[in-house]
Amino acid sequence: MKEETKIFLKEKEMPTKWYNIQADLPKPLPPILHPQTHEPTILPPPLFPAALNEQEFSKERFIEIPDEVQAVYKMYRPTPLIRAFRLEKALGTPAKIYYKYEGVSPAGSHKLNTAIAQAYYNKKAGIKRLATETGAGQWGSALALACQYMGLECKVYMVKVSYNQKPYRRIMMETWGATVIPSPSNETNFGRQMLAEDPNCPGSLGIAISEACEDAFSRDDTSYSLGSVLNHVIMHQSIIGLETQLQLEKAGVEADMVIGCVGGGSNFGGMAVPFIADKIKKGKKTQMIAVEPNACPSMTKGPYTWDLGDVAGMAPICKMFTLGHAFIPSPIHAGGLRYHGMSPLVSHMHKLGLLEARAVDQKATFESAITFARTEGIIPAPEPSHAIKVLIDEALNCKKSGEKKTIVLCLSGHGHFDLGAYDQYLSGKLEADAYNEESVKKALSQLPKVDYVESK
Ligand SMILES: *Cc1c(COP(=O)(O)O)cnc(C)c1O
Numbered sequence: 001m002k003e004e005t006k007i008f009l010k011e012k013e014m015p016t017k018w019y020n021i022q023a024d025l026p027k028p029l030p031p032i033l034h035p036q037t038h039e040p041t042i043l044p045p046p047l048f049p050a051a052l053n054e055q056e057f058s059k060e061r062f063i064e065i066p067d068e069v070q071a072v073y074k075m076y077r078p079t080p081l082i083r084a085f086r087l088e089k090a091l092g093t094p095a096k097i098y099y100k101y102e103g104v105s106p107a108g109s110h111k112l113n114t115a116i117a118q119a120y121y122n123k124k125a126g127i128k129r130l131a132t133e134t135g136a137g138q139w140g141s142a143l144a145l146a147c148q149y150m151g152l153e154c155k156v157y158m159v160k161v162s163y164n165q166k167p168y169r170r171i172m173m174e175t176w177g178a179t180v181i182p183s184p185s186n187e188t189n190f191g192r193q194m195l196a197e198d199p200n201c202p203g204s205l206g207i208a209i210s211e212a213c214e215d216a217f218s219r220d221d222t223s224y225s226l227g228s229v230l231n232h233v234i235m236h237q238s239i240i241g242l243e244t245q246l247q248l249e250k251a252g253v254e255a256d257m258v259i260g261c262v263g264g265g266s267n268f269g270g271m272a273v274p275f276i277a278d279k280i281k282k283g284k285k286t287q288m289i290a291v292e293p294n295a296c297p298s299m300t301k302g303p304y305t306w307d308l309g310d311v312a313g314m315a316p317i318c319k320m321f322t323l324g325h326a327f328i329p330s331p332i333h334a335g336g337l338r339y340h341g342m343s344p345l346v347s348h349m350h351k352l353g354l355l356e357a358r359a360v361d362q363k364a365t366f367e368s369a370i371t372f373a374r375t376e377g378i379i380p381a382p383e384p385s386h387a388i389k390v391l392i393d394e395a396l397n398c399k400k401s402g403e404k405k406t407i408v409l410c411l412s413g414h415g416h417f418d419l420g421a422y423d424q425y426l427s428g429k430l431e432a433d434a435y436n437e438e439s440v441k442k443a444l445s446q447l448p449k450v451d452y453v454e455s456k
Helices: 050-057 067-073 085-091 112-124 138-150 160-165 167-175 189-197 205-217 231-251 266-282 344-351 362-376 382-401 419-426 437-444
Strands: 017-019 062-064 081-083 096-101 129-134 153-159 179-183 222-224 257-261 287-293 304-308 317-321 356-360 406-411
Touching: 017 231, 017 266, 050 112, 050 231, 067 112, 081 231, 085 096, 085 362, 085 382, 096 231, 112 129, 112 138, 112 231, 129 138, 129 205, 138 153, 138 167, 153 160, 153 167, 153 205, 160 167, 160 179, 167 179, 179 205, 189 205, 205 222, 231 266, 231 344, 231 406, 257 266, 257 382, 266 287, 266 344, 266 406, 287 382, 304 344, 317 344, 356 382, 362 382, 362 419, 382 406
Parallel strands: 096 406, 129 153, 129 222, 153 179, 257 287, 257 406, 287 356
Antiparallel strands: 017 062, 081 096, 304 317
8 A cells, every 4th residue: 555645534524522531531630729719619700601611620521513613623624644754764764754734724723723612602602802812922813813703802912022023923913803912011900010020021921811811800791711721722622633543544553652742731632632542441552742842841840739820820720730830931932832830631641641741952943843844844833843853853763773653743833933933043043941940949939838638
């Protein structure tokens, strides 16, 4: 049989249900705690519609994807699974490399998969406007487009470093009808407080989340939307892994290794959950590797503990791998990987030994991205380039050992709006991203004191 380069699914083969791994976890997730009372709670109801709150804690194994959401998915899904023949050849590896390419979405990344679902459930609940934060701009652009599709207004608090580094992302959001301001901003109490403390504050995802939450808390017609971290987001992203499994089956191969980058954990989580289910239920040995940047290594360097989801303490307290909510990572180019914590669900699966984590350096990451671009053509976003670095390392290990592993990468988005970072790398100006141990120590000393004890 001649092996195919692109493995496509027909539209009618697109999964019609999301997969919820909470139905199959060997040990249930810890609760989330109210930021003041420290008692188990739900997502703050004024911020999220009931349907999403239900999905957040649901133990249903499969949840039907609404027709209206499926219709929008079909504008760019099923996304292709591509065999990286040219990369394999360049590396001289006997490994089979496949990548699931989510950059074909109009917003350029996987984030549209949950943005559409979230905008849909908010519209259903009578909400008129969504407020959110964005780091590199990928989430903001996905939500801007989703709001446009669903007829909602969209307000985006964009982390200031990214706002300045990525004017085209802002213009993209504005083109789709969103209002975008740099965070910290003068438009919320919390933003004004941060600016008073440091007028040059580069911003962080944690600060921008606080601003967007405050915005949503202060208006009846407005909900808040989060592009990652939460269980319902990872469930929406499970469509990535579900499609990939169907495609691997078509190609007649089984994954030995699945690799993705982790910021808040949603693209990796969405790719990983169906494979992890097979580990839990069928005893499969697939190696699952989550890759994070040296500058923000929550899973490789942080403790697994209770921490706030945002800086102001408006979001619930979660049990997760964290560097401390007060930690502000250095302004690396992978803006999407600068969250201080890690999805409680991905953290929990890591704690249970269902996945492993690695941290890689920004400069080595760009070197790998260039290798990928020069062989496969696609210019990857800086975030998945972290996963590409580990993919190449593993493919070269196979070359040494002669193993013919099948390695699957989640290529979460393209880097067409990240060319400034590529320019810096190509002109030798891009720096390695050191781990700032001192500032992590300081942030970890400010963790909330939580006495909640989980029952056995
Ligand atoms: C946002 C983003 C990430 C990081 O977020 P996750 O929730 O961890 O997936 C990774 N890749 C791309 C392209 C992104 O836009």
